[in-house]
Amino acid sequence: MLLAALAFVLLATALVLAGWSLLGRAPLHLAFQAGAALLLVLMTALDLAAIPWSRASLAWTLLPFVVGGVWRGWRGWRGWRQRVSLGGWGTGVALLAVLVFAFVAFRLWSTNPDFLYHWGIKGERFYLAGGLDTDYLTRPWNHHAHPGYPHLLPMLFAATAIAQGGWYEPWLLLWSPLALALAILPCRAALACAPSGRKLLPGSAMVLVVGATALFSIAHSLAGGPDLFLTLALLTAAPVLTRRSPQPGSMDGHRDGLTVAVAAAFAAGSKTEGVVLAGLLLLAFGIRSRPSLGSWKPWRRWAVLALPVVVVTGPWLFQGWRLGLLEEPNRGPFQWAHAAVILPELGRALLDPHWHGIAVVAVASLPLLLIQGRTRWLAAVAGTLLLFYVGTYFTARVGADFWVRSSFPRILVHGVPALLLGWGILAVQVLAGDAAFPSPLDEVEESDFPSPLEAAEDSAFPSPLDSPEASPLPSEGPPADLPP
Numbered sequence: 001m002l003l004a005a006l007a008f009v010l011l012a013t014a015l016v017l018a019g020w021s022l023l024g025r026a027p028l029h030l031a032f033q034a035g036a037a038l039l040l041v042l043m044t045a046l047d048l049a050a051i052p053w054s055r056a057s058l059a060w061t062l063l064p065f066v067v068g069g070v071w072r073g074w075r076g077w078r079g080w081r082q083r084v085s086l087g088g089w090g091t092g093v094a095l096l097a098v099l100v101f102a103f104v105a106f107r108l109w110s111t112n113p114d115f116l117y118h119w120g121i122k123g124e125r126f127y128l129a130g131g132l133d134t135d136y137l138t139r140p141w142n143h144h145a146h147p148g149y150p151h152l153l154p155m156l157f158a159a160t161a162i163a164q165g166g167w168y169e170p171w172l173l174l175w176s177p178l179a180l181a182l183a184i185l186p187c188r189a190a191l192a193c194a195p196s197g198r199k200l201l202p203g204s205a206m207v208l209v210v211g212a213t214a215l216f217s218i219a220h221s222l223a224g225g226p227d228l229f230l231t232l233a234l235l236t237a238a239p240v241l242t243r244r245s246p247q248p249g250s251m252d253g254h255r256d257g258l259t260v261a262v263a264a265a266f267a268a269g270s271k272t273e274g275v276v277l278a279g280l281l282l283l284a285f286g287i288r289s290r291p292s293l294g295s296w297k298p299w300r301r302w303a304v305l306a307l308p309v310v311v312v313t314g315p316w317l318f319q320g321w322r323l324g325l326l327e328e329p330n331r332g333p334f335q336w337a338h339a340a341v342i343l344p345e346l347g348r349a350l351l352d353p354h355w356h357g358i359a360v361v362a363v364a365s366l367p368l369l370l371i372q373g374r375t376r377w378l379a380a381v382a383g384t385l386l387l388f389y390v391g392t393y394f395t396a397r398v399g400a401d402f403w404v405r406s407s408f409p410r411i412l413v414h415g416v417p418a419l420l421l422g423w424g425i426l427a428v429q430v431l432a433g434d435a436a437f438p439s440p441l442d443e444v445e446e447s448d449f450p451s452p453l454e455a456a457e458d459s460a461f462p463s464p465l466d467s468p469e470a471s472p473l474p475s476e477g478p479p480a481d482l483p484p
Contacts, residue, residue, distance in 0.1 A: 003164070003165070004164045004166075004168050004171050005171070007160070007163040007164040007165075008160060008163075008164065008171045008174065010163065011159060011160055011163050012032070012178065014035070014062055014066050015031075015032055015035030015036055015038075015039060016028055016031045016032050016035055016069070017031075017035070017065070017066045017068075017069030017070055017073070018031075018034070018035035018038050018039070018062060018065035018066060018068075018069055019031030019032060019033065019034035019035035019038070019069065020068075020069035020070075020072050020073045021064075021065040021066070021067075021068030021069040021071075021072060022034050022035075022038065022065070023258065023262070024072050024073075025072060025073045027185055027186075027189075028182060028185060029182035029183065029185045029186060029232065029236055030236060030259060030262055030263075031069075032178075032182055033232070033233065033236065033262050033263060033265075033266035034262045034265075034266075035065075036152060036156065036266060036269075037152070037262070037265045037266050037269055037308065037312050038065065039062070039152075039155065039156065039159060040150075040151065040152045040155055040269050040312060041311060041312060041315075042058075042061045042062065043058070043155045043158075043159065044132075044151075044155075044315045044316075045061075046058075046061060046131070047131040047132045048315070052130035052131060053126075053127075053130045053131055053158060053159075053162055054130065054162060055162055055163065055165075058159060058162060058163070088202075088203050089203050090202060090203025090204065090205070090206035090207050091184060091188060091203075091206060093203070093206075093207045093211065094184050094187075094206050094207055094209075094210035094211060094214075095181065095184065097207075097210055097211045097214040097215070098177055098180050098181045098184070098210065098214055099177075100214065100218070101176075101177045101180065101214045101217055101218050101223075102174055102177035102178075102181075104218050104223070105170075105173040105174060105176060105177055105223035105224075106170045106171075106173065106174060107170070108169065108170060108173070110173075110217065110218050110221045110222070110223045111169075111173060111221060111223055111224050112176075112221050112222055112223055112224040112225035112227075113221065114224070114225045115172075115173070115223070115224030115225060117144065117145060118144075118145045118146055118149075119153050119154055119157070119224060119225060119226065120157065120169070120172070120224055121145060122136075122137075122145060122147075122151075122154040123153070123154035123155070123156075123157025123158050123161070123172070124157070124158075124161070124167055126151075126154050126155065126157075126158040127157070127158040127161040127162060127167060132151065132319075134319075134323060137323065137325060138323055138324075138325070143329055146272075147325045148272075148320045148325035148326040148327070148328075149271060149272050150268065150269050150270060150271060150272065150274070150275075150312075150313065150316050151269075151316060152226070152229075152266075152269035152270050152312075153175075153225075153226045153229070153270060153271075156175060157172050157175075160172055160175075169224075172224065173223040173224045174223075176217065176222055176223045176224060176225065176228050177217075177223070179228040179229050179231070179232045180210065180213060180214060180217065180228050180231070180232070182232055183210065183213075183228075183231060183232045183235045183236075183417070184206070184210055186235045186236045186237075186238055186239055187205075187206055187209050187210065187235060187238070187421055187424075188206065189238075189239040190238045190239045190242055190421055190424075190425055191205055191206060191421075191424055191425065191428055201424075201427055201428055201431050202424070202428050204424075205420075205421070205423070205424025205425075205427060205428065206424070208420055208424065209235075209417050209420045209421050209424065210417075212355075212356075212358050212416075212417070212420065213228075213231065213413060213416075213417045215356070216354050216355055216358075216413060217413070219353075219354040220352075220354045220409065220410055220413075222410070222413065225410075226270040226271045226274075227271075227410060227411065227413050227414060228413065229266065229267070229270040229271070229274070230267050230270060230271060230273065230274050230277055230414040231413055231414055231417050231418075232266075233263040233264070233266050233267035233270070233274065233277060233278075233281075234263070234267075234277060234281075234381065234382065234385075234414065234415065234417075234418045235417060235418060235421065236259065236262075236263040236266075237259065237260050237263045237264075237281050237285070237378075237381070238378050238418060238421055238422075239259075240256040240259050240260055240285065241284060241285065241288070241377040241378045241381065242374050242375055242377070242378050242422070242425055243256075256285070256289065257285065257289070257301070257304075257305055260281050260282065260285040260305065261282070261304075261305045261306075261307070261308045261309070262308060263281060264277070264278035264279075264281045264282055264305075264306075264308065264309050265278065265308035265309050265311070265312045267281070268309045268312055268313050269312040269313065269316075273385075273389070273411065273414065275309075275313060276385060276388050277381075277385055277414070278309050280381045280384055280385055281381060282302070282305050282306055282309070284377045284380060284381050285305070285377075286301065286302060286305065288377050329397075330396055330397050330398065330399070330403075331392075331395050331396070331397070332395055332396070332397040333395065334391070334394050334395055335394055335395070335396075336394065338393065338394050338396065338400045339394070341400055341401040342390075342393050342394065342400055342401065342404055345401050345404035345405050345408070346390065346404060346408060348405070349404060349405065349408035349409045349412070350363060350412070352409040354409065355409065355412070355416075358416065358420070359409075359412050359416050362416045362419040362420055362423075363386070363412075363416070363419070365419070365423065366379055366382075366383045366419065369419065369422045369423070369426070370383070372422075372426055374425060374426065374429060375422035375425055375426060378418055378421070378422050379418075379419065379422055381418070382414075382415035382416075382418040382419050382422075383415070383419075385414060385415050386412070386414075386415045389408065389411055390408075393408075
């Protein structure tokens with residue numbers, strides 16, 4: 001048990017350090033996502049090179065990135081430790097909710113059914129085969145296991161089992177609570193605009209977002225599935241989509257683009273629905289931030305932002321196309337006739353008792369979030385994602401009602417926490433009494449919720465596209481206006 005715990009902690013730490021090697025001393029949630037996406041790419045490369053996955057092969061493959069992360073993160077560690085606090089009471093209650101979820105998951109009381117016949121079994125097959133088990137994936141009776149889905153989570157399970165020297169399910173399920181715990185950081189960043197000394201409202205918003213998600217995750221058994229990975233990806237982009245536009249050509253503009261690109265790549269590697277989320281994040285950021293990226297040409301901006309997504313999804317798509325794994329047997333043409341059975345089931349899903357009415361309130365308030373300048377783009381991404389899910393139900397060949405009933409309450413967790421965060425941001429904006437409250441990436445003195453992107457004066461978290469002459473500090477130009 002002790003060795004399994006140590007192996008889990010070491011692997012999670014290695015992923016963060018690998019993320020730092022790519023991004024510099026980025027926030028923990030962003031570094032983890034970059035490291036997980038890198039692990040997916042490296043394990044895919046090992047499989048393509050016919051090198052079996054083992055402790056030695058994974059260790060030697062990750063070692064250069066871990067060393068690079070230690071090197072890039074060491075210089076600013078002292079400043080980061082002193083300047084980023086654990087936050088106020090809201091963060092503490094949110095962490096407590098996540099710890100309860102982790103305990104329930106570890107006891108196998110909240111295991112996702114998909115872990116048993118989909119994500120978990122694929123991860124175990126990959127672990128036993130020492131690589132991608134294409135023989136298993138291509139068997140015709142395995143269509144229920146969605147063999148064409150991205151492999152980030154099964155590979156993470158396989159890497160954990162390799163590091164631990166065995167298949168220990170309780171530890172594998174902890175990746176889901178860990179993702180929710182990391183989601184606290186971008187929530188704090190988005191709520192960092194609270195006036196000094198006003199702790200109740202931002203703390204309450206934090207508890208609502210994370211606590212409601214943890215409660216639903218326990219009741220609806222999300223441990224062991226990738227759904228909270230998509231929740232983390234969208235919440236990671238929330239501070240970027242809800243902040244004021246940075247100055248043209250500033251470091252903030254490039255840093256925001258890198259944040260969205262990493263979140264998009266992590267989402268795309270986690271689940272097929274994550275590919276849609278990745279496209280929406282890139283599209284929303286590209287449209288919203290056109291004036292803030294200086295002299296970048298449009299084609300160059302889109303190509304650079306999409307590059308991590310292409311690197312993560314390219315090998316998976318090629319393999320799925322070559323082996324015929326991307327076809328879904330229950331998908332067909334769009335059929336409006338399904339509305340008679342789909343719409344009532346959608347209403348029942350929104351009123352699912354595991355959501356305690358939160359989902360229906362969040363979705364019903366979507367139009368109000370769309371007309372507010374601060375939350376418009378976050379609400380647009382979350383709302384469009386949920387609308388896409390609804391559209392896919394109309395392509396079912398058979399059992400559209402069962403499909404909605406069995407999946408929609410669960411996938412609401414991809415967007416509902418972001419909508420709840422949007423309401424928290426609006427409430428804090430009213431509390432601040434000023435529409436142009438500080439950006440989550442700016443320094444807020446004595447704030448109860450300092451941004452996790454704050455760093456020491458010698459902060460490293462530059463974009464790889466920055467020129468050597470670029471200053472590591474944010475632009476000192478006059479504050480930009482809010483987006484219309």
